Amino acid sequence: MKPSAFEYLAAASVDEAIAVLAAHGGEAKIIAGGQSLVPMLNFRLLAPTILVDINKVPGLDHITPDGDGLCIGALTRHHALETSDLVRERFPVLCEAMTHVAHLAIRNRGTIGGSLCHADPAAELPMMALLLDATIVTADSDGAREIPAKDFFDGALSTVLEEDELVTEVRIPALPANCGWGFEEVSQRAGDFAMAAAAATVSLSNGAAVQVRLALMGVGDTPMRMRGIETQLSGAPLTAETIEAAAASVVDAVDPMSDLHASSDYRRHLAQVLTKRVLSDAWQRAGGTAQ
Amino acid sequence: MSARCDIKVSVNGELHEACVEPRLLLADFLREHLNLTGTHIGCEHGVCGACTVFLDGDSVRSCLCLAVQADGAEVETVESFGRTENLNPLQEKFREHHALQCGFCTPGMLVTCTDLLKKYPLASDDEIRDGLSGNICRCTGYENIIRAMRAAVRERDEANR
Numbered sequence: 001m002k003p004s005a006f007e008y009l010a011a012a013s014v015d016e017a018i019a020v021l022a023a024h025g026g027e028a029k030i031i032a033g034g035q036s037l038v039p040m041l042n043f044r045l046l047a048p049t050i051l052v053d054i055n056k057v058p059g060l061d062h063i064t065p066d067g068d069g070l071c072i073g074a075l076t077r078h079h080a081l082e083t084s085d086l087v088r089e090r091f092p093v094l095c096e097a098m099t100h101v102a103h104l105a106i107r108n109r110g111t112i113g114g115s116l117c118h119a120d121p122a123a124e125l126p127m128m129a130l131l132l133d134a135t136i137v138t139a140d141s142d143g144a145r146e147i148p149a150k151d152f153f154d155g156a157l158s159t160v161l162e163e164d165e166l167v168t169e170v171r172i173p174a175l176p177a178n179c180g181w182g183f184e185e186v187s188q189r190a191g192d193f194a195m196a197a198a199a200a201t202v203s204l205s206n207g208a209a210v211q212v213r214l215a216l217m218g219v220g221d222t223p224m225r226m227r228g229i230e231t232q233l234s235g236a237p238l239t240a241e242t243i244e245a246a247a248a249s250v251v252d253a254v255d256p257m258s259d260l261h262a263s264s265d266y267r268r269h270l271a272q273v274l275t276k277r278v279l280s281d282a283w284q285r286a287g288g289t290a291q
Numbered sequence: 292m293s294a295r296c297d298i299k300v301s302v303n304g305e306l307h308e309a310c311v312e313p314r315l316l317l318a319d320f321l322r323e324h325l326n327l328t329g330t331h332i333g334c335e336h337g338v339c340g341a342c343t344v345f346l347d348g349d350s351v352r353s354c355l356c357l358a359v360q361a362d363g364a365e366v367e368t369v370e371s372f373g374r375t376e377n378l379n380p381l382q383e384k385f386r387e388h389h390a391l392q393c394g395f396c397t398p399g400m401l402v403t404c405t406d407l408l409k410k411y412p413l414a415s416d417d418e419i420r421d422g423l424s425g426n427i428c429r430c431t432g433y434e435n436i437i438r439a440m441r442a443a444v445r446e447r448d449e450a451n452r
Contacts, residue, residue, distance in 0.1 A: 001335060008296060008313030008359050031360075038355040039336035041314070051313065053360060079349070083410075103425025104406055106337065108349035109356070190421040 003041035007050040011057055014139050014168060020052045022141050022164035028052055030166060032075055035102070035110035036118040060113075060168060063087060068174030074113025074167045078125075082107060091132065091172060093181035093199060097124045100183075103191045113167040119222070121156045122193040124185070127223035131199045131215035134172045140165040153222040176203040176211045180285030182278030186270050188261060194218045195262040198274035202238065202282035209238045209283060214246070219256040219271045226253060226275075238283040246279060247272045298362040302327065303371040311358045318342040320358035321368060329369040329398050333427070340426030343399040344368050350406035369398035381405060381443050390439035392430035399426050404440055413444045 011017035021028050029048040031037055032055060040046045054060065060075035063084050070090055072081070081087055082098035101107055101115075101124050115125040116136060129136065129149035136147045141164050154160050161167070185197035196218035203211045212233045217223040229246045236242065256267035284290060295310050302325060309324055316335075321327045321344070333339035335354045342353040345367035373379035378386060381404055391397045400423070407413060407422040419440045420433075428436065 002316065002319070003314040005294075005312065005314055007294065008357070010359070010362070031357075034357070034360070035337065035352075035355055038316075038357070042316075042335050042354070051357075055360065079410075103340070103403075104410070104422065105340065105343050105350040105352050105403065105425060106355075108406075109346075109351045190424040192424075 001042050001044060003038075004044055004047045006041075006048050008053065009050060010053045010055070014054075014057060014060075014166060017052050017054050017057065017166055018140055018164055020050065021166065024050055026163045030054055030117070032114040033077065033110040034114075035106050036114065036120065054166070066171055070172045072112060072170045072172070074111060074169055076112050078102075078107035078110050078112065078115070079104065081112060091175065093183050093201060094128055094132070094172075096181075096183045097128050097199065100124055100185045100187075100191075100194070100197070106191075112170060116152070116170065117159060117161060117167055119153050119155075119157050119159050120193070121221055121223065122195075122218045124194070124197065124217070126153055127197065127199060127215050127217040129170065129172075130223045130225055131201065131213055132172045132175075133213075134170050136167055137169045137171060138165045139168050144168070146171075150225065156221040175201060178204040178286055179211075180204070180282040180287070182281030182285070184274040184277045184281075186274065193261075196256070196267050196270035196274060198271065198278045200275075200278040200282040202233075202279065202286050202288070204283075204286040204288050207288075208234075208236050209286075209288065210234055212279075214275065214279065216250070216254065216271050216275070219254040219267050224254070226250060228253070229275075233279070238279060238288060243276050243279045243283075247275045250275045296359045296362070298359055300358070300361045300363075301365045303367055309358075313357060313359050315358040316354050317344070317346075317356040317358050317361050317366070318353035320361070321353060321366070324358075327368050327370050331395055331398055333395070338425075338427070339396075340399040340403060341396055343402040343426070345402060345406070350402050367402075369401055372401060380446060381408070381439075384439040384443045384446075385436075388435050388439035388442060390432065390436040392428075392432045396426060396428040396430075400428070400436060404443065407440075408443060408447055413440070416441065419444070 027049040031051045060073040062073040064071050078101045088095045134149045181201045183199045185194045200214045202209045212230045214226040256264045258264040321330045331341040333341035337352045337355045344353045
């Protein structure tokens with residue numbers, strides 16, 4: 001189908017985009033890459049009165065060092081993140097995750113700000129923001145605010161953003177020293193939305209796993225951090241037994257939806273298997289010995 | 292802000308000026324306004340890949356891009372590739388390996404393959420399959436498309452050696 005009629009403004013600045021959002025009170029939508037928005041327009045699931053295009057707003061498309069972490073502009077394309085030397089050096093788990101995002105033509109166009117705002121529970125970037133303790137920086141009529149990723153997603157396709165609020169950048173703090181990572185995803189075909197995925201980072205200190213982080217997606221309305229399991233695993237070496245116990249805890253901790261693509265039971269099974277794989281990969285990449 | 296927008300788009304090296312509704316998809320602009328019907332429209336929501344074109348040098352779905360968003364951009368469609376009597380090297384590989392049956396998916400396949408050849412090593416058939424997973428061939432002629440791509444990868448790698 002074709003979209004219903006709307007007006008269009010190519011914003012020249014963040015302030016101009018916000019002013020239009022504020023003036024239209026929920027009837028305006030931001031368009032960046034459009035890779036989630038345009039399908040919804042074409043299906044007429046959305047019919048905004050005006051689209052505010054931010055592709056030509058200067059200063060939103062960058063990947064820059066922020067201490068030992070990174071500051072990533074909202075207009076950065078998935079493919080730029082996938083192929084950035086800076087990202088590969090500092091957050092290789094993010095490069096790996098990006099290779100799973102849809103297809104090249106989508107990654108060429110889709111933006112990280114757009115993916116975060118769309119908040120699809122089966123999209124990679126929201127889970128990675130949560131895993132990496134990212135901060136989402138926004139601007140609105142009242143100024144700027146910084147929202148921790150853990151507070152950003154409040155449901156399927158839903159965030160805490162106000163109607164006149166625009167994501168401008170994402171800040172990712174440095175990983176701890178001696179940090180290994182794992183990322184695993186299962187989808188029906190390469191590039192399809194994930195039935196389930198898991199990601200972990202584990203640091204090695206004096207032979208023990210510390211600062212363990214584990215995130216899952218596709219098993220709830222939003223991506224999830226498994227904080228109880230992270231605590232349970234921290235402070236000792238990861239062994240086949242402790243990883244097995246963590247995976248068993250995941251089974252109890254998630255209550256996935258059934259849909260056309262996978263049953264709840266199958267998703268729960270995937271969460272368990274993928275948890276084992278990412279923890280094991282992260283531990284070994286951190287330099288931990290296989291036990 | 293207006294009901295219709297003036298745009299200037301370079302398509303296959305030729306500058307076009309038009310006044311379009313903001314809701315006009317780039318795919319429809321190419322086909323209906325410029326009569327460039329080589330770009331095919333399958334699903335209109337970004338899953339079939341038939342409408343893939345180059346926008347400022349990167350492959351994109353032209354059904355997921357508004358014509359107004361291409362203002363000031365350079366678009367290349369399959370019409371910029373070789374003609375029947377003068378196929379480009381990738382098209383030549385498609386011909387040699389019978390990588391098309393009905394031909395509906397072919398424009399999108401050619402654009403996608405061209406971008407994949409530019410950006411990825413494509414060292415294995417699995418990598419080629421993953422790269423092409425966003426382009427659907429309802430004749431299911433995938434094996435021959437992969438053979439054509441493998442030949443194109445080999446030629447690229449030999450040229451770069």
